[in-house]
Amino acid sequence: MYHIYSINYKKEGQVINTFTFDVTFYPGKKKRMIVPQQYYKHFHSINTIDYGPYKTTVECLAHQKNNHTIYISSPLKSTINLSSNKQLSLYVHGNTCVIPxxxxxxxxxxxxxxxxxxxxxxxxxxxxxxxxxxxxxxxxxxxxxxxxxxxxxxxxxxxxxxxxxxxxxxxxxxxxxxxxxxxxxxxxxxxxxxxxxxxxxxxNDSFFNKWEIYDNLMKNPSCSYLLPDTILHPSKQKVMQLLTHHPIYIKPIHGSRGDGIVKCQKLSTGEIECHFYQNDKPKINRYTDEESLFTQLFPNGLKGYVVQEEIPLLKKGKSAIDFRVHTNKNHKNSWEVTLIGAKFAGKGSLTTHVQRGGSIHVVEELFPKSQADRMTSKLAKTAVHLANAIEKSIFHPIGEIGFDLGMDQEGKVWLFEANAKPGFSIFDHPRLEIKASEVFSHLYKYAFYLHNMRLNKAL
Structure with missing residues (x-):
């Protein structure tokens, strides 16, 4: 049954009356909406209709069949990607009809x-x-x-x-x-x-399990070359063996914001130098006895950790750079890159996390425009490819992924981490903060896709 009621939608401080009708779709040839004659006075002036990311012109007519049914033509339904609703709520603002x-x-x-x-x-x-x-x-x-x-x-x-x-x-x-x-x-x-x-x-139902993401990508020939060598649940012997070849990172598979990461490297003196955080402060210890290292830093063993080789990243001055690439789904269920930022590690920090003293930059601040364009293009292409690959192994809807990508001195891209809950600290930079609205708008575009899918009982 038809009803009209005031809810929390407002424009310019005015409460908007929201109408709810039963919906009937009809073939037609024009983008038309036909409302009950009794309520035509509310709709006679509209010439456009908004539904999520879609906006189009519309012709509004009146009918006298009943007071609770609205008729929507097939061309209008198709143009605004309207789901097969049995009921439809809408309000009028000026010359525009909005489906809230x-x-x-x-x-x-x-x-x-x-x-x-x-x-x-x-x-x-x-x-x-x-x-x-x-x-x-x-x-x-x-x-x-x-x-x-x-x-x-x-x-x-x-x-x-x-x-x-x-x-x-x-x-x-x-x-x-x-x-x-x-x-x-x-x-x-x-x-x-x-x-x-x-x-x-x-x-984005839950945080990613880092190892599961890595393992699935390693099995994908189109992605495996992007991953540093990584070992799950490493033995002490394996850690020591890897240290003879290059510095390594030891990371908890369920960590975030750099929590629990230890960087180890073997010095020319034979000592092992370890960088880590203690009470959120960076610490450096050197060990001559490997047992002391494992006893102090990993008292419960290495189960639940991965060990990963260090990649020789591009540097600006003495600081290594990595990149946060933010990917989002749109209203067509396709991945897009919405933001790319560069990150420096803070002084004495072993990661580029802002919470750990890292700093954020726009890529164009650090490199000449032509080089920056080539780099961002390569990073964006890689991120979209990774997002599509990761999505295939996730069994719930996912609308955004934040990638921590590196680029070595030869220009090869490396994946360090994929985040289901990418942090917002990237917006601390004023030139990236203006990108926040675009990033956020994609959340709603993807929500629009999911909304229609749910109403069509596809989800």
């Missing part, structure tokens, strides 16, 4: 002050604005905001430049932005994740 969408962001770390998401608040405001331009309202929520008995969310949303809170139905699509593995495995978070999976389509 909701987008959920599952988070942790909410606070009680005016910035509910702490130092991430401004970025999530920017995300919400990017979604609004595509007709989405964004709901930010944690496990504690899910009303399990009612299957609703008491979530936050950003509107008219202020944060508000309300109770919402579950959106059809949820973006998992849980910030770390410890929280991801919290029992209450895991319980709510099961509810979300039932009520919505969730993408």
């Amino acid at each position: 969408l909701t987008f959920g962001v599952f988070l942790a770390g909410f606070q009680k002050d005016q910035f509910p998401l702490g130092n991430r608040t401004k970025l999530f405001e920017q995300m919400s604005k990017a979604g609004e331009k595509l007709g989405f309202q964004t709901i930010f929520f944690g496990y504690q905001h899910v009303l399990q008995n009612k299957r609703k969310i008491n979530g936050f949303y950003f509107q008219h430049n202020e944060w508000k809170r309300d109770i919402f139905d579950f959106p059809t699509v949820v973006y998992n932005r849980i910030p770390n593995r410890k929280i991801e495995h919290h029992p209450e978070v895991m319980q709510v994740m099961e509810i979300i999976r039932l009520e919505a389509t969730i993408f």
Whole structure:
């Protein structure tokens, strides 16, 4: 049955009346929408229609058959990629008819002050604005905001430049932005994740297992040459053998932000020099006795670690450079590169992570334009190829991957890490910060694809 109600959609501070109709599609030859005569006064002036990333002209007519059905022509349905909805909600703003969408962001770390998401608040405001331009309202929520008995969310949303809170139905699509593995495995978070999976389509469901990603890519002849030699659960003897040939990195397969990484190299004196973090501060130890090394740095053994050869990377001055390449799915379910940044390791740091003192740069800052263009083109092509390969081994929807890529002095690209939850610190650079809206808009474009797939019962 037809109903009209006011919900949280606003334009320029005004509450927008949202109409919900039953939908009937008809063949037709023109992009037309035919609404009940009783409500034509709300629609008579529209000449365009917006649905997610799609916008097109439309002719609006009236019918007198009933007061609860809207008729959509096949050309209009096809042009805006409208799913086979049985009902359709929409609102009118000026001369435009908008089919509104909701987008959920599952988070942790909410606070009680005016910035509910702490130092991430401004970025999530920017995300919400990017979604609004595509007709989405964004709901930010944690496990504690899910009303399990009612299957609703008491979530936050950003509107008219202020944060508000309300109770919402579950959106059809949820973006998992849980910030770390410890929280991801919290029992209450895991319980709510099961509810979300039932009520919505969730993408970037969990952090990657680094070894599984590496192992799958090693089995792919088109990708294996991009990977440094890596060994899972190395023995002490294997570590010592590798050290006689080149420096190595020992990494936990479930680590992030550089946690647990140890760089080892054998000095001309025969000592083994190890760089690592202790209480978030860089440390350097030298060992003459290998047993002391393993006892102190790996008291529980090397199970759950990988050992990886060090690649001689391009340098600027004395600093090695690697690259963050951000890839996103679009509304056509295809991968695109949305951002490329260069990273230097901080003084005394063994990684380029910003949280560890690394610095961010635009590639064009570091190299002449022609060289920078060649490098970014090669990095982008490699990242899209890797994203397509990784996706084949992931059994849930994935809409973004952040790649840490290196380039050696001969120009060969290497993959160091693929991240299902790429950090936002890359936006700390002012020339990369302006790319944030483009990155965020792709989240909504992919959500639009998943939304339609869900309504068409393909997911």
